[in-house]
Amino acid sequence: xxxxxxxxxxxxxxxxxxxxxxxxxxxxxxxxxxxxxxxxxxxxxxxxxxxxxxxxxxxxxxxxxxxxxxxxxxxxxxxxxxxxxxxxxxxxxxxxxxxxxxxxxxxxxxxxxxxxxxxxxxxxxxxxxxxxxxxxxxxxxxxxxxxxxxxxxxxxxxxxxxxxxxxxxxxxxxxxxxxxxxxxxxxxxxxxxxxxxxxxxxxxxxxxxxxxxxxxxxxxxxxxxxxxxxxxxxxxxxxxxxxxxxxxxxxxxxxxxxxxxxxxxxxxxxxxxxxxxxxxxxxxxxxxxxxxxxxxxxxxxxxxxxxxxxxxxxxxxxxxxxxxxxxxxxxxxxxxxxxxxxxxxxxxxxxxxxxxxxxxxxxxxxxxxxxxxxxxxxxxxxxxxxxxxxxxxxxxxxxxxxxxxxxxxxxxxxxxxxxxxxxxxxxxxxxxxxxxxxxxxxxxxxxxxxxxxxxxxxxxxxxxxxxxxxxxxxxxxxxxxxxxxxxxxxxxxxxx
Amino acid sequence: xxxxxxxxxxxxxxxxxxxxxxxxxxxxxxxxxxxxxxxxxxxxxxxxxxxxxxxxxxxxxxxxxxxxxxxxxxxxxxxxxxxxxxxxxxxxxxxxxxxxxxxxxxxxxxxxxxxxxxxxxxxxxxxxxxxxxxxxxxxxxxxxxxxxxxxxxxxxxxxxxxxxxxxxxxxxxxxxxxxxxxxxxxxxxxxxxxxxxxxxxxxxxxxxxxxxxxxxxxxxxxxxxxxxxxxxxxxxxxxxxxxxxxxxxxxxxxxxxxxxxxxxxxxxxxxxxxxxxxxxxxxxxxxxxxxxxxxxxxxxxxxxxxxxxxxx
Numbered sequence: 106x107x108x109x110x111x112x113x114x115x116x117x118x119x120x121x122x123x124x125x126x127x128x129x130x131x132x133x134x135x136x137x138x139x140x141x142x143x144x145x146x147x148x149x150x151x152x153x154x155x156x157x158x159x160x161x162x163x164x165x166x167x168x169x170x171x172x173x174x175x176x177x178x179x180x181x182x183x184x185x186x187x188x189x190x191x192x193x194x195x196x197x198x199x200x201x202x203x204x205x206x207x208x209x210x211x212x213x214x215x216x217x218x219x220x221x222x223x224x225x226x227x228x229x230x231x232x233x234x235x236x237x238x239x240x241x242x243x244x245x246x247x248x249x250x251x252x253x254x255x256x257x258x259x260x261x262x263x264x265x266x267x268x269x270x271x272x273x274x275x276x277x278x279x280x281x282x283x284x285x286x287x288x289x290x291x292x293x294x295x296x297x298x299x300x301x302x303x304x305x306x307x308x309x310x311x312x313x314x315x316x317x318x319x320x321x322x323x324x325x326x327x328x329x330x331x332x333x334x335x336x337x338x339x340x341x342x343x344x345x346x347x348x349x350x351x352x353x354x355x356x357x358x359x360x361x362x363x364x365x366x367x368x369x370x371x372x373x374x375x376x377x378x379x380x381x382x383x384x385x386x387x388x389x390x391x392x393x394x395x396x397x398x399x400x401x402x403x404x405x406x407x408x409x410x411x412x413x414x415x416x417x418x419x420x421x422x423x424x425x426x427x428x429x430x431x432x433x434x435x436x437x438x439x440x441x442x443x444x445x446x447x448x449x450x451x452x453x454x455x456x457x458x459x460x461x462x463x464x465x466x467x468x469x470x471x472x473x474x475x476x477x478x479x480x481x482x483x484x485x486x487x488x489x490x491x492x493x494x495x496x497x498x499x500x501x502x503x504x505x506x507x508x509x510x511x512x513x514x515x516x517x518x519x520x521x522x523x524x525x526x527x528x529x530x531x532x533x534x535x536x537x538x539x540x541x542x543x544x545x546x547x548x549x550x551x552x553x554x555x556x557x558x559x560x561x562x563x564x565x566x567x568x569x570x571x572x573x574x575x576x577x578x579x580x581x582x583x584x585x586x587x588x589x590x591x592x593x594x595x596x597x598x599x600x601x
Numbered sequence: 602x603x604x605x606x607x608x609x610x611x612x613x614x615x616x617x618x619x620x621x622x623x624x625x626x627x628x629x630x631x632x633x634x635x636x637x638x639x640x641x642x643x644x645x646x647x648x649x650x651x652x653x654x655x656x657x658x659x660x661x662x663x664x665x666x667x668x669x670x671x672x673x674x675x676x677x678x679x680x681x682x683x684x685x686x687x688x689x690x691x692x693x694x695x696x697x698x699x700x701x702x703x704x705x706x707x708x709x710x711x712x713x714x715x716x717x718x719x720x721x722x723x724x725x726x727x728x729x730x731x732x733x734x735x736x737x738x739x740x741x742x743x744x745x746x747x748x749x750x751x752x753x754x755x756x757x758x759x760x761x762x763x764x765x766x767x768x769x770x771x772x773x774x775x776x777x778x779x780x781x782x783x784x785x786x787x788x789x790x791x792x793x794x795x796x797x798x799x800x801x802x803x804x805x806x807x808x809x810x811x812x813x814x815x816x817x818x819x820x821x822x823x824x825x826x827x828x829x830x831x832x833x834x835x836x837x838x839x840x841x842x843x844x845x846x847x848x849x850x851x852x853x854x855x856x857x858x859x860x861x862x863x864x865x866x867x868x869x870x871x872x873x874x875x876x877x878x879x880x881x882x883x884x885x886x887x888x889x890x891x892x893x894x895x896x897x898x899x900x901x902x903x904x905x906x907x908x909x910x911x912x913x
Binding site: 147148151152155242243244245246286288289291292293298300301303304374375424428429430431437438441442444445447449451452453457516555558559562563565566 | 637638639640641643644647665666667668669672673676677702704705706747748750756759772774775776777778779780782783785786787789790791792793801804805808809810876879880881
């Protein structure tokens with residue numbers, strides 16, 4: 106115990122502090138720029154850390170990760186231009202609230218929920234990592250398939266007014282996710298000879314294309330018609346634009362639920378932030394006292410998604426540190442960085458690299474505090490973005506999207522993909538087909554495909570072995586019941 | 602003022618005299634890395650790029666074009682001018698195995714090989730509670746039960762395991778996984794009996810988290826002589842994987858020689874050696890462009906035979 110405190114105190118050096126602060130700032134800025142996102146921020150920051158001490162380097166990357174998590178919410182809330190699929194969940198309430206004249210309130214909710222969710226999952230990581238990791242390992246392909254199927258059922262309640270359109274959108278997303286090399290036979294599917302498509306459609310390009318670009322086009326269409334009324338509306342907002350601490354406390358149930366969902370999903374490698382954010386949103390819709398307000402600018406909606414997706418990042422380190430299994434792209438980049446700095450993840454990491462691991466924990470707590478401080482200071486500045494007329498800001502945003510995708514996805518191919526999906530997104534928007542469902546299909550489709558195919562292969566020689574997976578069986582059996590419940594309650598839950 | 606005039610004059614003269622006495626490189630070189638930023642392969646490439654920069658006195662601009670195990674980068678680089686200013690970084694199997702699958706348009710003859718800079722080591726790992734400790738035990742267990750669950754990561758390891766299954770007459774249930782993380786998860790959680798893995802299984806084994814039963818690279822695992830290679834077990838197959846620098850077809854021999862010698866020097870740096878041996882846990886090896894091309898040709902032949910045997 107003394108050693109742990111000594112290690113944590115070691116971490117409180119000026120170098121570590123400054124690198125965490127720098128990391129948080131890089132993360133917030135890159136995360137906030139439309140077209141860029143947290144994994145890109147980390148990829149950019151890794152070469153910067155080559156010459157640092159291991160603790161400073163890892164502290165900085167943790168700072169980037171956490172700063173990027175909050176930064177991603179800024180573009181989603183203020184401009185409706187999410188940089189990552191999971192931020193699409195935050196736009197559902199964040200953008201209407203900001204547009205309704207309360208941008209600062211929306212950002213504050215996102216910031217506090219994000220930091221609260223993150224802190225909860227960090228606490229779980231620090232206290233329970235080795236135990237949880239062993240538990241999480243027991244979830245194999247069969248369990249993951251079951252979790253994904255029931256999650257998809259739960260998320261179906263977000264399909265908007267028309268269930269048929271929602272199912273269509275999710276199926277389209279899942280279909281497009283089959284593009285790429287078949288996981289089993291390595292035969293190319295729907296790649297039309299394009300090597301670039303072998304690993305599937307570039308997800309960031311598709312997400313930004315379908316989510317952000319159509320919004321930019323719509324705003325530009327308004328052009329100079331953007332009336333003085335709207336800006337006056339925003340100017341009037343100053344009064345009750347602020348979220349008081351008391352008001353935030355009323356969201357505590359939502360935030361804790363989000364943090365719980367995010368931590369659980371994060372501890373199970375391979376599920377990821379998008380699932381956590383939407384699952385938490387669906388759960389909030391289910392349990393909310395005023396479900397009809399969700400989707401129209403409720404702080405509850407922002408709190409649900411931001412607490413959940415931030416909680417994933419801390420919990421993702423559970424399988425990463427103890428088993429070397431990265432749960433998502435961000436975590437995979439961190440493994441690379443650990444490797445460079447001579448830290449080998451493994452079950453003995455707490456004994457082998459004690460000072461570094463506890464230093465990392467101290468850096469994580471420090472980063473949470475810094476996100477809160479730097480984020481709060483920045484709120485005023487960020488909120489000003491909505492005062493810039495759309496015909497000035499949106500062309501810049503479009504340019505940033507193109508450049509961001511070109512740089513991060515390696516070339517013009519991804520830019521064309523982004524533009525093609527922008528056309529699709531535009532028509533979906535006009536036809537009121539849920540883009541959210543499309544994204545969910547796109548992100549969860551490959552996970553469901555892989556886990557089900559793995560399960561089938563694993564059980565093919567001995568089908569009776571399915572009885573060794575009682576947890577999965579319960580979830581599978583519950584799915585139709587959950588679906589029935591949700592359809593029954595559709596009227597109460599639907600946002601119409 | 603005077604200096605800048607002289608410099609300008611000198612620059613102008615040089616611009617005219619380029620073909621006659623141009624000293625390659627006279628402008629920054631683009632190095633296209635076939636893997637995503639932040640991983641072990643990318644890091645090695647960036648360390649080498651930093652060393653090359655120092656030796657050449659020119660900037661090396663590293664760009665990542667990940668995807669399809671280096672094939673995306675190969676397609677990109679081979680479409681560039683063969684002037685030495687666009688070079689690529691991929692692995693040996695990008696050229697020796699991927700073209701055999703019939704899914705890409707290039708062959709090893711469509712590029713100029715510059716050098717091989719370091720080797721990768723690959724193994725098969727089993728869960729800690731597996732009912733066997735070594736290869737023979739694994740075969741016995743598989744024969745007794747009738748089948749074995751194997752987590753595969755890439756088409757080559759899949760082919761090798763199919764080959765073993767056919768030779769030993771055991772049914773191999775090949776479970777596809779995405780990337781090293783999926784296979785790692787499957788083996789640590791005990792969801793499969795055996796899994797393909799990169800050298801990152803070695804520290805896990807040393808921590809007592811899993812068992813390593815066989816090495817697929819012909820060199821074996823130097824620090825753990827107890828782990829046999831597939832080759833030594835009498836199968837005559839192996840997975841030869843190494844980092845390869847290459848350029849478009851028809852590169853000028855002098856340019857290749859220059860890059861080759863700079864790389865030969867770069868792999869000797871302490872920083873790179875430390876990374877390869879202690880962090881990446883690969884092995885030191887250096888091959889010239891010609892040796893690389895020969896090695897890849899003979900690997901490709903071996904893999905062709907392997908695939909023929911499986912499909913018989």
